[in-house]
Amino acid sequence: MSAYLRLRAVPAPALRNSPTWLERLFTGTAETVLPPPGLHCEDALDQCRPDQGCIYADASPHGPDVVFGGHPVFRADRHGPPLLVLTAARTRGVAGFLTTADFDELWNTARHTLLPRYGxxxxxxxxxxxxxxxxxxxxxxxxxTADHGDAVVKWPAEA
Structure with missing residues (x-):
């Protein structure tokens, strides 16, 4: 099974708690969907292993937020997993965690769980x-995203 996870950076003042507005972030282009002044909008992962979160699960209080963490906002039609929102403050915490994390250490902690699943x-x-x-x-x-002071909106979906 693959999991698709799309992440979008959104200026904190523009962020809305509306499922319809949040879903529109993932349609069209940044120029047609989002307010233009000072906005950057980018995707991080088009496809990731559902187990990517295992790398971070026990690493820090911000570790679980990296992949599938955030405040859930249920979609307007209630189908599929909820959208997830990280405030700018939580985004800064995740960025700080990731930029100081030692991947070798993270891998060594999670490898015994992951390797049996991947051959x-x-x-x-x-x-x-x-x-x-x-x-x-x-x-x-x-x-x-943290350098810009932005929040993060996540669209998790199974493929």
Whole structure:
């Protein structure tokens, strides 16, 4: 099973707690959907392993927020998982955690849980590389988003 997780950076003052408004963040383009002044809008992960959160689960109070954490906002039609919102403050906390985290240490803690799911020790180099790339992508996204003082909206969906 794959999980698609789209992350969008949203200026904190523009953020609304409306499922319809939040869903529109993920349709069209940044220029047509979001208010233009000073806005940047980016996706972090188009596809991730559902287990990416295992890397961060026990690492810090901000670890669980990295992938599937946030305040749930249930979709207007109530189908599918809720959208997740991280305030700018929580986004800064996640960014701080990720930028100081040692991936090797995170991997060593989670590898015994993850490797059996991805082919065992023979597949470790490939599996580790995939998780490390996703970690780097998430770190870059959160650091950039926190630098702008933005919040994060997540759209988790199973494919």
């Amino acid at each position: 065992g020790e023979p597949a470790e180099p490939e599996t580790r590389r995939a998780f490390a790339e996703a970690h780097q992508e998430l770190t870059t996204f959160y650091a950039h």
